[in-house]
Amino acid sequence: MNKFWLALIGLVLSYGVSAANYAEGTEFIKIEKAVQNAPRVVEFFSFYCPHCYQFESIYHVSQTVAKNLPKDIKMERYHVDFLGxxxxxxxxxxxxxxxxxxxxxVSPLLFERIQKTESxxxxxxIKGxxxxxxxxxxxxxxxxxxxVVKSLVLKQQQAVEEFQLRRVPAIFVNGKYMIRNNGITIEDVNNYAKAxxxxxxxLISK
Incomplete structure (x- = not known):
């Protein structure tokens, strides 16, 4: 068990709960002002963020979320400018x-060269x-x-402002719910991504 990671996200190790017990303020929060026309599921991250590195590379949260979504929904992943x-x-x-x-x-290579080798x-x-x-x-x-790249960069930057984002990693659903990374209740840390x-x-169907 990676104690460093547990300290960062404050995992709650307990008996699992059913979907019926998911509650606002525990596993998720409802943001004050919903973002119109946002992707159904969007993750914000930075290659400079050690939490994001472990989120993706060690616990595989990003991949697990994307893989388990309904077939008609695609998770968007937006990079933020405000770190590094x-x-x-x-x-x-x-x-x-x-x-x-x-x-x-590209993602594993960028994370490794920024988080591990600092190269x-x-x-x-970056081009290399x-x-x-x-x-x-x-x-x-x-x-x-x-x-097209310039337009998509602007789209990501605008989304950061619209969600009033201040920290990463962060995943939002339906433009109005944010997952609380430290609110996921699990029995085994290896089940964190699935939970x-x-x-x-x-939340997609909420």
Whole structure:
């Protein structure tokens, strides 16, 4: 059991509860002002955030939530600018990954090189990760400077403002519910991702 991670998210280790017992203020909160036209499920994260690194790479919450969603719903993942010296550049790079559909290849590499080896210090370092993931240099440059990437970057930045986001990782459902990362009740820490996913699916239909 990773005590460091438990300290960060404050997991509640207890007997599991049924969906009927999910309660506002425990597993989730209802935000004061609902965000119109938001994705049904959206996660905000940063490659500079150690919580986000463990959220994805150790406990696989992001992957589990996405995999267990109803077939007609896709989870969007938005990067935030407000952490780290290259926060804005990483948002652009993440958007390139979205457009080129290489998120699964790029995300682990970016997390590892920022969280573990601390080897990303310049925009060319970021580009190098894409090249290692199999993206050609000219393909990366073309996407980075494309209208669609610029539009999606703006969309992510606007969403951060609309949700009045101050910390990550954060997952919102239906534009009005936020999962409380430290409110998920579990018996075994290894079941955290599945329990988290169950709360998301409960809120989708709420």
């Amino acid at each position: 010296p290259l926060g804005a550049e990483l948002t652009k790079a993440w958007t390139v990954a979205m457009v080129l559909k290489v998120e699964d290849k 990303i210090n310049t925009p060319p370092d 990760v894409f090249i290692k993931a199999g993206v050609k240099s000219e393909q990366y440059d073309a996407a980075l400077n494309s209208f 988290y996913s169950d709360v998301v699916n409960f």
